Amino acid sequence: MTQIALSNLGKKFGSFTALAQMNLTIGDGEFVALLGPSGCGKSTTMNMIAGMVDPTEGDIRFDDRSILDVPMSRRGVGFVFQNYAIFTHMSVRENLAYGLRAQGVSASERNRRVNAMADLLQLSPMLDRRAAGLSVNILQRLAIGRSAVVEPAIFLLDEPLSNVDAAFRSVMRSELKALQRQFSQTLVYVTHDQLEAMTMADRIAVMDHGKLLQVGTPLEIYNNPQDVFVARFIGSPGMNILEGTIASSDEGKLVDLASTGRSAPLALSDRAASQGLPEKVLFGFRPEQVNPDPNGTMALPVNFVERIGARTILHLGGDGIEAKAVLDNQIAMPSIGDILRFSIDPKMVRLFDPVSGIAIGGDI
């Protein structure tokens, strides 16, 4: 059990910056997901923690001890690879015992620990089978067991579910989460799948283009994205972002969205109010918050109706504006070409600076 602290961590490959100014502290026994699209620097971060890649800037500390000089084989990091990297020329038992053997653990102790791990992961019936040709969920358990048996301080998992088909992924997700509770170890999980991050992680670190954009619990990230990218990336579909101008009315400030209409008066937090608002803003709202309302102040034409079972996704927009609405099937559904009139609960509106993309005033 170890706390991991990344400070000003950076990695350049020649002139390409894979990661810059990464500051993140991962607590003891915490499950943190590094989430972002491919090429965002999440795997680079993970490989630097493991020691496979040397950082060009900054420091990595395990419990306040810098580990940059510690070679990969001495870091005590359990690493589960994307394709599990099982030694297929060995038996399941040899795979489990590999780390203990490398560390010179005595034969009797080794047997005891391998058997205990096999019991825990339900691998006992196949201990003496060759690892080649085992099914994916067994391979995943074996990969975790092989790392866990040497009792690493921290666990790193690199997209372990990306090779698994969708139906099986939910089974594996719950299995993984249960395993993490069992081992209660610090765990860093790299993924590009927000569903995995949202369902399993204690905290999510959202990254893009080598930058850490936001760290928070899944609900914080979902409800209060600190950045336009995070807002668009999290949620399925992501948050709608429309360009608007701040205008005043008798009831307070609101956002003029040009052809789309105007928002209801904003429910500004004290901080946002004291900070003052820029003239132009990005007006963000979740597709789930679109509330069809004949008296609504906003309206957009319906381009496409996508039925996904319990709910329906409406693709709205025109004139360079794009938005989506997620509606329950219970209500009367507009058809293509109709104008959808709607309102948004002011408390659910998020504003962003159009230049920096950063959220204005934090929580509104």
Place this chain on the structure above:
Amino acid sequence: MNGVSVKKADIAVLPQDNAGSEEKRLGFWLTLPAQCLVLFIAVFPILMQLYISMTDWSPLDGIPWYRAYELWIGFINYTDLASDSRFWAAMWRTFLVMIVCVPIQFLLGLGLAVLFVDEFPGKRWFYSTLLIPMMVVPAVAGYMFFLLFQSGGPVNDLLSLFSASPVKIAWLSDPSLALVAVMAADIWQWTPLMFLILLAGMISVPQDQQMAAVLLGASWGRRFFTIVLPRMKTIIIIALAIRTIEIFKIFDTLYIMTGGGPGVATETISVYIYKVTQQDLIWGYVAAIALAILIVLSVISAIAISKMSKGANAR
């Protein structure tokens, strides 16, 4: 029962086992003509040899080969072979070259592959240079080593640097040293091939498995001997089999360097066959020798293939 269950009607639609065997049978008939042709090409020369080896036929007798039965002598060529001390000496020499050269080439090739599997400055240049010996025509390599090992040649000059008096070893005319010079030439020329094959094998060992081993605390040696080498098993067997069989056929470089001499000191099996064919023209006997060698090489290949298929199953 709820959930998905397979109905009886569905089972009939599922592919049955005998459908597969029917397909196999059709495939057999379709490929039969080609298989016969290949078999004929491969087997005919061997059968012809077997036939000739049972006779005392020679091209000088003026009888076409297919009428060689007129000179039928049965197994006499084979019984002669069994008591032919020159043949057994040549066999032993060939074997000696094999057990010295193949391990040295393997270890050198493996060592070079370990160096070249990682990046280092100038790698491409060194790599191309290392492969040059392999591309030299064996006859030319023979002349090169013939010159190198002259008593006034560069090898002796080099050794002289380390000794007080000038070294004048007569490498190629000393019966106990000539074979050493021949082995040196073979190692020089064919280590690159071993290196090339082993490097290809080493590069194909999955990186993540090696990383996984290191992350589990494995030292360089442990990673090399428990992950890299076992995963290279198939390619190692191929490399060893190729070189073993090739050395059995060693001829051109050797013939130019020593001509099999002094005396018969470097006479390997191929040189012996050549001499018997060219000098004595007893082709029936030559056919018997060739068949004996074919059997030896077939056994080596069979062992290699069975080891290889075992290795492939382990994957």
